[in-house]
Amino acid sequence: MLKILAVHGSPRIGGNSDILLSAFIEGASSKGASVEKISLYQLKFSPCIECGGCDETGECVLNDDLTPIYEKILSSDVIVCATPIFFYSHPAMLQAFFERFQALWCRKYRLNEPHPFGKTPKGLLLGVGATKGKKLFEGLVRSFKYVMDACWGVYVGGLFFRGVDEKGAILKFPEHLEKVRELGVAVSTLPEEEWPVERSASP
Numbered sequence: 001m002l003k004i005l006a007v008h009g010s011p012r013i014g015g016n017s018d019i020l021l022s023a024f025i026e027g028a029s030s031k032g033a034s035v036e037k038i039s040l041y042q043l044k045f046s047p048c049i050e051c052g053g054c055d056e057t058g059e060c061v062l063n064d065d066l067t068p069i070y071e072k073i074l075s076s077d078v079i080v081c082a083t084p085i086f087f088y089s090h091p092a093m094l095q096a097f098f099e100r101f102q103a104l105w106c107r108k109y110r111l112n113e114p115h116p117f118g119k120t121p122k123g124l125l126l127g128v129g130a131t132k133g134k135k136l137f138e139g140l141v142r143s144f145k146y147v148m149d150a151c152w153g154v155y156v157g158g159l160f161f162r163g164v165d166e167k168g169a170i171l172k173f174p175e176h177l178e179k180v181r182e183l184g185v186a187v188s189t190l191p192e193e194e195w196p197v198e199r200s201a202s203p
């Protein structure tokens with residue numbers, strides 16, 4: 001069974017990215033995928049403290065709400081992150097989450113370990129922002145690509161929505177929600193090459 005880790009990166013619970021993520025989960029679950037959702041702002045965890053503790057072990061020394069998440073990251077076939085754009089980047093707790101992939105980066109690149117279960121996790125983004133900036137999602141995509149590489153995975157692409165600001169404003173665009181729901185269905189039923197996503201580095 002396809003295992004999906006759905007990561008919500010906004011402090012606004014029930015906001016636009018949360019609604020998008022729910023549409024994705026609904027689509028994916030309807031075709032039998034097993035989806036686990038985590039809302040980063042409901043967890044207590046620290047960013048990387050650059051202590052070097054994982055250099056030789058590949059294990060993060062921090063003991064907090066992210067500690068049990070490493071196992072979920074490694075057992076997932078797909079990692080989907082839904083997030084708003086904050087200052088042309090992503091919210092601080094999503095950045096903190098990304099930084100904690102350093103332990104996995106060490107396992108892959110310092111210790112030359114393979115993925116423990118031989119997987120190549122696929123990374124997807126659901127991004128939303130208020131403005132229409134051409135390069136609005138560029139920073140997010142760049143970071144997430146590197147994060148996926150650190151966990152032996154690959155960034156596939158995403159769906160990105162501009163001009164969406166107030167809480168729940170995404171509901172005024174049922175076509176966007178349908179697109180995201182269809183992506184969830186496709187992820188559960190089709191090979192990655194056929195997933196209906198924007199694959200550009202600067203979507």
Ligand SMILES: Cc1cc2nc3c(=O)[nH]c(=O)nc-3n(C[C@H](O)[C@H](O)[C@H](O)COP(=O)(O)O)c2cc1C
Nearest residue numbers: 010015016017084085086087088129130131164165
């Ligand atoms: C701290 C902060 C920074 C933001 N920075 C940007 C930005 O740089 N560009 C943009 O288009 N929207 C920006 N926004 C707007 C949000 O991306 C937008 O309201 C989004 O729909 C929020 O999604 P959410 O409900 O999932 O949190 C910012 C909002 C906040 C609170």
